[in-house]
Amino acid sequence: MLDVRRLRLLRDLARLGTIAAVARAHAYTASAVSQQLAALQREAGVPLLEHTGRGVTLTPAATALVRHAETILAALEAATATLAAARTGLSGAVRIGAFPSAVPTLLPAALVALGRDHPALDLMVTELDPVDMPDALRDGRLDVALWHDYDIAPVESDPGVDSVRLLDEKVFLAVPADGPPDDRPGGRPGGRPDDAIASTRDAAWIVGSPGTLCHTVAMRVCQAAGFTAGVRHHADDFTAVLALVAAGQGVALVPELGATRPPADVRLVPLDVHRRTRIAYRRGAGGHPVVAACVAALESSTRAYLAPPAQE
Template identity: 40%
Template sequence: MVTMDLRRLRLLRELEERGTLGAVATALGYSPSSVSQQLSVLEKEVGARLLEKAGRGVRLTDAGRLLALHARTLLTAAEAATADLAALAGAVRGTVRAGGLQSAARRLLVPAVARMMAEHPQVRTEISELELEQALPGLRLGAVDLVVSDDYDGHPRPRPGGLRFEVLHEEPVRLVLPARHPLAGPGGPVALSALRHDVWVASDVGTGHHDMVVGSCRSIGGYEPDVRHHSNDADVQLGLVRAAGAVALLPALAMPAVDPAVAVRDVAGQRFGRRLVVVSRDGPMPPAVAAFLAVVTDLARGLDATSPRDPVTRPGPRRRRGGG
């Protein structure tokens, strides 16, 4: 009879998903040699060669890929059994690992941690600032329980199988210009085509925000934008608008209430919007994760009432003659 350790099967699944022993080690906090040793033990347990050399690394053999497929089923079943037992006992305890982009972490995840501490003190919550692309391997493998991501009009995210996507909040995306910009004066919407010679700031390459900025300038404005600055931090993006004269497309949650150094305008002839989406694994959800998700969902309902008004350019205070 073959006996297989679920922890070693998880390592095999991690290797299938992440591709290298180094990536598995980094994700789990092990050394690459420890991961290699545990997989060697798994090979002895099943009596088959699971890994083979591939250049300077390793790859799964046919037997390794077959076992990884079964490992996925076994690990999912074990996770479901744990969730069902916890639900049967009525216990809300355990660890919740959640991630999200900056604005979601600030407005939803941090307040959710405070609520969970008060309402479910036996639940440990761990929060990370993550883009969906970073979080997908962990979501699939169970290292991350849920992620709050975003989805922009005209630039939908992929929807990998085995994951659940639920919309939490919808908000407008608008142009942010330095107050001294020629198009920042009083007036209506601004055409993207009028900004073809401007310097842009966007999130890092590969993120949904970067794809939205570049794709919109290409499809609506008819040009390749000069995205000279990159930051996933909305405050840094706003700082570059104020100090460096860059232009940006930002969602409402990233805006300050009032900022005399910037002007906010709609995009002419186009509706821009963003949805905050919570992503989790399909299947039974442990009570602690379900409780955290319920809190996040409740907080999202209040975003419309608590979001800052659209920032406007306001003249600075007049100086009083004579000083003092």
């Protein structure tokens, strides 16, 4: 019989690439991970790892076993969900991950609703960049995550993660509002929003930190327009980004949730680029009553946030 905990280690080795990385993810020593993988190989009765220099690679049998491991781990999540549904009431810790611009916009009303309807839940929020969400879900550091990508920088589907669509947002080019129209991106008479990025070829850019999804998107948008962005500043908070734009420090990309209250000295040019937000959770966990409650609360809070203001 194959040990599920060892299967999880093999799955993570396929994902992370090194035994040292797996050890860090599970707070084990590298020696302990190696011993567990060796025991799994004995259980399997076939070679699973090949030593290549100081590292290891998976054999074809191990790669096939990883695919089965994903299915097995998802089935265990589903079984846990079934048992949880048989209990009365919702309780326990719920770890929710969110990207920065969702925390002050979509999340507060959802947290209020969850706390009101399920007071025994212990709600804990962690702000993360989307690139870190899948690993945090897989490792159990998160139970639910607000996770996004962009149509110009789509994220590959993760076999260990399921999700439901929540929101599509338009992305804007944020530019200083001063100056004559002919000098402003997208502001030429008869100009199209599609021309806006090309007109920033010689502008200074404000982008996210290297390695973040926002940084990748800014680079790709400029590359699609035929140039490399001249980066002057790195900032990950859209309030800070817009303040820098207002101070004449450069131009930037800002999605709708990050541009709810732009400074008066900033003009927002709509682009044909969209950010796509999903509610993500471990594969198989969608039927868990806590996950279902979080999904329902986030969907409701998003509808309320997007609803037009009531007429007085």
